[in-house]
Amino acid sequence: MSVNKLNYILQLADNALIIGHRISEWCGHGPILEQDIAITNTALDHLGQARSLFQYAAEVYNDLTPEARQSAFTNLNLPEGQEADEDTLPYLRDAWDFKNALLLEQDNKDWAYTIARSFYYDQFAVLHYTALKNSKDVVIAAIAEKSLKEAKYHLKWSSEWVIRLGDGTPESHAKIQEAINELWAYSGELFIPSEAEKDMIAGSIATPMEHLKTEWLSNIYTVLSEATLSMPDANAWMHTGGKTGTHTEHMGFILTQLQYVQRAYPNMSW
Amino acid sequence: MSQEWPLWEVFIRSKTGLDHKHVGSLHAADAAMAMENARDVYTRRMEGVSIWVVESKHIHASNPDEADEMYDPANDKVYRHPTFYVLPKEVEYM
Numbered sequence: 001m002s003v004n005k006l007n008y009i010l011q012l013a014d015n016a017l018i019i020g021h022r023i024s025e026w027c028g029h030g031p032i033l034e035q036d037i038a039i040t041n042t043a044l045d046h047l048g049q050a051r052s053l054f055q056y057a058a059e060v061y062n063d064l065t066p067e068a069r070q071s072a073f074t075n076l077n078l079p080e081g082q083e084a085d086e087d088t089l090p091y092l093r094d095a096w097d098f099k100n101a102l103l104l105e106q107d108n109k110d111w112a113y114t115i116a117r118s119f120y121y122d123q124f125a126v127l128h129y130t131a132l133k134n135s136k137d138v139v140i141a142a143i144a145e146k147s148l149k150e151a152k153y154h155l156k157w158s159s160e161w162v163i164r165l166g167d168g169t170p171e172s173h174a175k176i177q178e179a180i181n182e183l184w185a186y187s188g189e190l191f192i193p194s195e196a197e198k199d200m201i202a203g204s205i206a207t208p209m210e211h212l213k214t215e216w217l218s219n220i221y222t223v224l225s226e227a228t229l230s231m232p233d234a235n236a237w238m239h240t241g242g243k244t245g246t247h248t249e250h251m252g253f254i255l256t257q258l259q260y261v262q263r264a265y266p267n268m269s270w
Numbered sequence: 271m272s273q274e275w276p277l278w279e280v281f282i283r284s285k286t287g288l289d290h291k292h293v294g295s296l297h298a299a300d301a302a303m304a305m306e307n308a309r310d311v312y313t314r315r316m317e318g319v320s321i322w323v324v325e326s327k328h329i330h331a332s333n334p335d336e337a338d339e340m341y342d343p344a345n346d347k348v349y350r351h352p353t354f355y356v357l358p359k360e361v362e363y364m
Binding site for chain 1: 311
């Protein structure tokens with residue numbers, strides 16, 4: 001077991017946790033009852049994926065040597081020698097030890113931004129989980145297989161909304177085009193492997209995503225065309241940093257809300 | 271023009287081989303959205319394997335005021351039930 005493997009699993013887990021948390025913020029605020037239920041279902045799907053991945057990450061963490069545990073994080077609020085469980089890593093790490101892509105922590109802002117963010121991620125997740133089904137690591141392969149079914153539905157849902165908004169009223173068209181344009185610069189990072197990821201790719205545990213970018217772009221293009229939206233520039237400059245813990249200002253606010261209860265009242269449950 | 275999305279009736283087949291049953295209604299902009307909303311509202315606890323949606327305005331309902339003449343006359347026509355035949359034992363479910 002290696003720190004690289006832990007970090008790689010956390011990339012996957014943190015992606016699922018943070019998009020799930022962001023989407024869950026809509027719970028009770030959806031534009032209509034039916035979509036409120038739909039988006040909350042989706043949030044729970046992501047959190048379910050995160051849970052499986054955090055359970056596995058905790059296992060990998062517990063198998064590390066004491067020195068490796070020390071070096072794994074800048075700051076993990078877990079007493080030395082104590083075992084981690086599925087709650088340790090989401091609740092007791094700080095922002096700079098989170099490895100989710102920057103796209104997923106971006107603000108909900110409005111329905112169009114929420115849809116565009118999910119759309120980019122869902123398009124990625126379907127390709128990613130499809131490839132990860134062949135991971136040499138059986139746990140990751142199994143989680144990918146289960147998650148893929150959910151991701152396919154998420155993609156259907158977010159694509160339909162991109163089309164509806166794009167091909168809807170002038171106002172909805174303008175809003176979704178803005179969201180598509182504004183979030184574009186956060187999409188590139190998904191395909192750039194971190195050091196941990198490269199190591200896992202070498203061991204056939206992770207899967208190289210760079211060569212799937214063309215397919216991702218063409219799938220995005222198909223939906224945007226149907227939605228009468230224009231495609232952002234494929235060669236535009238892209239933000240990076242999420243995978244190595246350099247996050248946008250949103251991350252601290254997310255964790256404040258997400259971790260408050262466990263930080264203020266350690267080990268409390270209900 | 272109304273700003274509300276139209277109403278749809280939802281029918282779910284709980285498992286293969288059974289018939290679709292009316293489970294409720296919902297709002298959606300069109301059939302595709304009605305299908306997705308039905309999936310999220312009515313099948314998230316594994317209630318079904320197949321969904322039908324139909325826009326409520328396409329359902330023609332009988333008039334409750336005419337219930338007397340519509341249904342009461344069937345009350346005393348017990349001979350319309352095929353209960354006077356003797357079934358062979360092998361036929362278990364009829």
